[in-house]
Amino acid sequence: MEQTRSYRSLCLSLYLNYFVHGIGVLILAQNMDALAARWGSLADVMSVIGMLGIGRLIVLFVSGKLSDKYGRKPFVLLGMITYIAFFIGILLSPTTAVACVFGILAGIANSFLDAGTYPALIESYPESASTVTVLLKAFISAGQFLLPLFIGVLVAMNAWYGWSFIIAAVILAVNFLIMLKMTYPSMDQVQKSADSSGEAVEDVPKSKWYIEGICFVLYGYISQATFYLISQWLTKYGAAVAQMSDMAARSLMSYYSVGSLACVFFTAFITKKGVRPITLLVVYTLISTLAIGGLYYYPSAALAPILSAVVGFSAAGGVMQLGLVMMTEMFPKGKGTMTGIFYTTGSIASFTIPVITGRMADSGINSIMGLDAGIALAGFIVACIIYVRYNSVIKVKKSSLN
Numbered sequence: 001m002e003q004t005r006s007y008r009s010l011c012l013s014l015y016l017n018y019f020v021h022g023i024g025v026l027i028l029a030q031n032m033d034a035l036a037a038r039w040g041s042l043a044d045v046m047s048v049i050g051m052l053g054i055g056r057l058i059v060l061f062v063s064g065k066l067s068d069k070y071g072r073k074p075f076v077l078l079g080m081i082t083y084i085a086f087f088i089g090i091l092l093s094p095t096t097a098v099a100c101v102f103g104i105l106a107g108i109a110n111s112f113l114d115a116g117t118y119p120a121l122i123e124s125y126p127e128s129a130s131t132v133t134v135l136l137k138a139f140i141s142a143g144q145f146l147l148p149l150f151i152g153v154l155v156a157m158n159a160w161y162g163w164s165f166i167i168a169a170v171i172l173a174v175n176f177l178i179m180l181k182m183t184y185p186s187m188d189q190v191q192k193s194a195d196s197s198g199e200a201v202e203d204v205p206k207s208k209w210y211i212e213g214i215c216f217v218l219y220g221y222i223s224q225a226t227f228y229l230i231s232q233w234l235t236k237y238g239a240a241v242a243q244m245s246d247m248a249a250r251s252l253m254s255y256y257s258v259g260s261l262a263c264v265f266f267t268a269f270i271t272k273k274g275v276r277p278i279t280l281l282v283v284y285t286l287i288s289t290l291a292i293g294g295l296y297y298y299p300s301a302a303l304a305p306i307l308s309a310v311v312g313f314s315a316a317g318g319v320m321q322l323g324l325v326m327m328t329e330m331f332p333k334g335k336g337t338m339t340g341i342f343y344t345t346g347s348i349a350s351f352t353i354p355v356i357t358g359r360m361a362d363s364g365i366n367s368i369m370g371l372d373a374g375i376a377l378a379g380f381i382v383a384c385i386i387y388v389r390y391n392s393v394i395k396v397k398k399s400s401l402n
Contacts, residue, residue, distance in 0.1 A: 007124040015139040022143025029232045034161040044096040046358035048103040053351025055107020063115035064340020072120040079112030080176045087169040119335045123185040131268045134318035138264035145257030148250045207330040216327040222379035224346030227316040229372045240365045242304040252308045259309035263317020277322045285383040288315035289376040296369040
């Protein structure tokens with residue numbers, strides 16, 4: 001109970017950062033028309049969105065290793081500062097080229113936050129690693145739920161689109177001041193917890209990087225690509241393919257976010273009841289494949305909200321975070337490094353998906369949804385391989401305390 005009281009405020013502040021990150025992921029796409037009018041075209045906006053992936057790719061692996069060496073706090077604070085620069089910089093960007101620079105900053109900010117936040121949460125509550133990391137997704141989903149509604153109100157009132165950027169920057173600035181004096185857990189806390197726990201992990205057979213490692217690298221890319229594509233194009237899909245009104249199309253992201261939020265709490269509940277995260281990895285990936293396939297094959301205004309919620313539940317409700325927890329369990333040395341490797345592949349998806357889908361847009365928005373269905377299917381195949389290998393590698397047995 002003492003540990004819970006010690007790090008509760010820290011965790012809440014870390015979660016608040018990811019509430020703003022949820023806004024940051026969507027804010028360019030949700031303001032696509034206004035930004036396209038300023039910079040030239042929708043393709044220009046997608047180019048800036050693609051820069052977020054490049055920014056993540058530039059520093060994530062290195063920041064993960066440095067986080068293991070120098071601690072979590074510096075990287076969390078650096079992430080907050082660079083995210084503030086992104087929100088303000090986009091508003092001041094007169095051209096696509098300048099906006100791309102700030103897009104790269106946003107990717108760097110996300111990498112810094114990931115490198116510091118995920119290990120810090122695991123080290124704060126090592127006995128509940130899956131739960132505390134998946135809860136990050138709840139706050140991301142909350143930001144993604146509220147932003148489309150807020151922007152819809154701004155559009156209805158003919159108000160300046162920049163207010164969404166300003167509010168996000170202010171929240172981060174206030175949280176930054178709060179977090180300056182906070183204490184982080186020791187980086188060797190997890191090892192101490194494992195040594196004193198009633199579990200022993202058998203060493204035979206050991207994880208093989210060329211099997212499990214490659215699978216996790218692929219899953220990091222695929223899981224990010226699956227929900228990132230949906231988050232950027234779902235509103236356009238609703239308007240152009242499902243023939244929905246502007247407000248109804250924007251609301252699809254809110255349905256998606258509600259599904260994502262519901263999955264976070266559902267996952268936290270059933271994992272405490274004994275359902276293994278590795279099982280959820282496979283089940284959630286299968287459900288997302290079927291739901292995205294439904295959006296592709298059966299576009300309709302009636303079905304789109306339901307399937308959007310299901311996709312949010314299965315693809316964006318924390319399945320990527322579960323993948324990371326599984327990876328750190330199979331490769332327990334250097335959690336910051338493993339975080340860097342896993343999310344580096346995700347950052348490649350953040351860069352390549354906007355580029356690919358931007359070029360596909362001229363051939364029809366629904367073709368983009370078909371691509372996502374194919375990516376999700378590939379993810380299901382990889383998840384099945386991970387499931388088999390995990391069960392053969394991780395052998396946990398409870399020590400007899402009688």
